[in-house]
Amino acid sequence: GQNIDQPTEMTATEGAIVQINCTYQTSGFNGLFWYQQHAGEAPTFLSYNVLDGLEEKGRFSSFLSRSKGYSYLLLKELQMKDSASYLCAVLDSNYQLIWGAGTKLIIKP
């Protein structure tokens, strides 16, 4: 079966750095997405990785290793507004998105 694993919840301090991991086992691979979802709001697109390596976008970076079936989302200089759930999703060989259950990130002052 297809599976995406990510931690259920993480806590970090304002101003610090946090890394949210995602491991996957899917039928084929056409890329990996990270979305941010604030409580009661729409998931919003953060990043898309299809090649190995690190993609940086401001305070957020996303890393992919296809051989290891592994990705992480790195958030730097954490702000209170970064408190949200972060969803990892893999596009399989049928171009269907396989979703993880999300990681709830709590930022403390």
Place this chain on the structure above:
Amino acid sequence: ETGVTQTPRHLVMGMTNKKSLKCEQHLGHNAMYWYKQSAKKPLELMFVYNFKEQTENNSVPSRFSPECPNSSHLFLHLHTLQPEDSALYLCASSQEREHTDTQYFGPGTRLTVL
């Protein structure tokens, strides 16, 4: 502002009621999706429409009935629902289905079935 709107934002209904959820996208996309989001569970894909044609129905019970009159509008008709159907229902759109295009989501309808 994501360009995808959903109404209503909240809905409470009894098991014998009939209601409809509406989604509209202003992004010029050709693919639209219905997802169910339950607490601490992955998003569950329910239906996919590509160029107004239903391309996927992921074993969804018949009490959920989708309708896509054009590429900009998507409905989910609900009847005789069960309490376990209570969840956040999200609509999304992307340029096309068979592609690596990003999906853009609406804010969802929080459904409670009594």
